Amino acid sequence: GIQVEQSPPDLILQEGANSTLRCNFSDSVNNLQWFHQNPWGQLINLFYIPSGTKQNGRLSATTVATERYSLLYISSSQTTDSGVYFCAVFAGGTSYGKLTFGQGTILTVHP
Amino acid sequence: ETGVTQSPTHLIKTRGQQVTLRCSSQSGHNTVSWYQQALGQGPQFIFQYYREEENGRGNFPPRFSGLQFPNYSSELNVNALELDDSALYLCASSLGTGGAWRTYEQYFGPGTRLTVT
Numbered sequence: 001g002i003q004v005e006q007s008p009p010d011l012i013l014q015e016g017a018n019s020t021l022r023c024n025f026s027d028s029v030n031n032l033q034w035f036h037q038n039p040w041g042q043l044i045n046l047f048y049i050p051s052g053t054k055q056n057g058r059l060s061a062t063t064v065a066t067e068r069y070s071l072l073y074i075s076s077s078q079t080t081d082s083g084v085y086f087c088a089v090f091a092g093g094t095s096y097g098k099l100t101f102g103q104g105t106i107l108t109v110h111p
Numbered sequence: 112e113t114g115v116t117q118s119p120t121h122l123i124k125t126r127g128q129q130v131t132l133r134c135s136s137q138s139g140h141n142t143v144s145w146y147q148q149a150l151g152q153g154p155q156f157i158f159q160y161y162r163e164e165e166n167g168r169g170n171f172p173p174r175f176s177g178l179q180f181p182n183y184s185s186e187l188n189v190n191a192l193e194l195d196d197s198a199l200y201l202c203a204s205s206l207g208t209g210g211a212w213r214t215y216e217q218y219f220g221p222g223t224r225l226t227v228t
Contacts, residue, residue: 004153031214041199043154043219050214086153090214096167097209098144099217101153 002027002091006102013077013109021072021105023087030092032063033099034072037084046072046085077109113138115204115220123226124192132187132223134202142166142208143185144217145177148199160185161208189225197227 003026013019023032034046047054047061049070054061058077063070074081084106088099116135124130136143142161146154156169160179174190183204189196203217 030209030212033216035219041148041201041222041224043201045216045218048216088153090209092210092212092214094167095208095210096159096161097142097205097207097214097217098156098159098167098169099146099154099203100156103153 002029002089002100004087004089004100004102006085006087006105008105009103010106011108013107015077015079015109015111017077017109018073018075019077019107021074021085021087021107023070023072023102025068025070025087025089027091028068029065029089031090032070033088034061034070035086035088036081037086037104039083043086074107077107079109079111082107082109115202115218117200117202117220117223119223120221121224121226123228126192126194126227128192129188129190130192130225132189132200132202132225134185134187134204134220136183136185136202136204137218140204140206140218141183142205142215143179143183144203144205145185145187146201146203146219147171148201148222149195150198154201157187159208166208192227194227197225199224 145157148154205215
């Protein structure tokens with residue numbers, strides 16, 4: 001099956017810093033989602049992005065499907081951005097939409 | 112519009128017991144998918160339900176089973192619980208099943224944390 005790798009595994013920032021999280025995938029995908037998992041376990045949808053670039057406030061994402069990667073940019077980070085960020089892909093080739101997740105990037109933002 | 116809800120939030124069971132977890136899909140969504148998230152890992156796909164039938168399954172044994180009801184809510188049942196079943200169980204709903212030619216964004220509930228002792 002498809003493999004999804006996220007980097008870095010851990011990231012520690014000071015409030016106000018910018019960061020880039022990367023997601024590589026081993027095969028072509030139909031679509032891709034980025035999530036933020038808060039300390040209580042809730043997965044919050046950030047982006048649904050098969051290709052191109054999208055922006056939402058301080059966050060933006062770019063997916064280059066032909067090169068099999070996606071990037072999540074966080075600008076002017078805040079302590080509330082702390083948590084785990086997951087990339088998940090829809091690999092297609094089946095009759096159902098299954099998300100395959102990476103292992104996540106643990107982000108800690110210090111005040 | 113209500114989001115995805117799950118119950119209970121926490122559960123403690125003994126090895127060998129059976130457990131039922133519940134999920135109500137987001138308003139207007141007809142498809143429910145279940146995922147298991149072990150500590151420190153990304154969620155793993157268990158199965159998906161559409162029109163009250165299992166529509167796809169991940170690498171989980173038959174003691175993991177489910178139901179979907181006419182109102183699109185769903186249950187996950189796990190029999191003969193093992194210690195390794197301790198995890199966060201996440202339910203996701205979507206407008207459709209997705210698949211080879213079309214995908215639908217999935218929205219997750221808050222999860223049920225299951226501890227097996």
